Amino acid sequence: MPVVMEQEQRSQTAMEIAHKMAAAARTAPKARGFDNLEIAVVGKKTMTALSKKMVEMVIAKRGASFFARDSDCVLNSDALLLIGTKIGSTELEYCGLCGFANCKEREEQGPLHPCAFNTGDLGIAIGSAVSIAADYRIDNRVMFSVGMAARELGIFAKEVVIVYGIPLSISGKNIFVDRKPKK
Numbered sequence: 001m002p003v004v005m006e007q008e009q010r011s012q013t014a015m016e017i018a019h020k021m022a023a024a025a026r027t028a029p030k031a032r033g034f035d036n037l038e039i040a041v042v043g044k045k046t047m048t049a050l051s052k053k054m055v056e057m058v059i060a061k062r063g064a065s066f067f068a069r070d071s072d073c074v075l076n077s078d079a080l081l082l083i084g085t086k087i088g089s090t091e092l093e094y095c096g097l098c099g100f101a102n103c104k105e106r107e108e109q110g111p112l113h114p115c116a117f118n119t120g121d122l123g124i125a126i127g128s129a130v131s132i133a134a135d136y137r138i139d140n141r142v143m144f145s146v147g148m149a150a151r152e153l154g155i156f157a158k159e160v161v162i163v164y165g166i167p168l169s170i171s172g173k174n175i176f177v178d179r180k181p182k183k
Contacts, residue, residue, distance in 0.1 A: 013170060014079035017138050018042075022129070025037065038085070039083050040156070042165075043080075051071040064145075073176055074167050078169055082146070085122040086161070090117045095116070097115075098115055129166060142166050143166070146165025146166075151163050
C-alpha cells in the first residue's frame with residue numbers, strides 16, 4: 001500500500017478546494033438572474049506574477065505598503081481564487097440604490113458607475129466561496145489588493161472592473177493572521 005505524505009498533497013488539495021469554491025461562487029444567488037461574475041482558479045505561475053505586480057504597485061502608488069505584505073501571502077499560498085464582476089444593469093425602473101433614479105440614468109453617467117446589485121452579487125459569491133474553504137478548514141483571506149493586481153495584469157476582460165482575490169493556505173499556522181506591514 002503506497003504512503004502519501006500530507007505535505008506532498010497540499011497544493012493539489014488547495015486547488016481542488018479552489019475549484020469547489022468557484023462552483024459555490026457561480027451558483028450563488030444573483031439579482032434578477034443576471035450573472036455578471038467572472039471566476040478563475042489560479043496556480044503558482046500566475047500567483048507569482050500577481051505577487052510581482054503587487055510589489056510594483058507599491059512602488060508606483062507610494063503608500064500602499066500593505067500590497068507588499070499581501071504579495072508575500074500570495075507567494076506563500078497554495079492556490080488562489082479570483083472573483084470579479086462586470087458592471088451591468090439589472091434593468092430596474094425604480095431602485096436608486098446606486099445613487100441614480102434608475103438604471104437608465106446610471107448608464108447615461110457612464111459604464112463605470114457600479115450597480116448596487118453587481119457588488120452585492122459579488123459579495124454573496126465571495127461569501128459562498130469562503131464558506132467552502134471554511135467547511136474544509138482551509139485558511140484564506142479575501143484581498144482587494146490581489147484583485148487590483150489581477151485587473152492590471154488583464155487576467156479578466158476589461159469589463160470586469162471589481163475583482164477580489166482569495167488566496168488559500170494549508171499550513172500549521174494561518175499565514176493570513178499576525179501579518180506585519182512591510183516598509
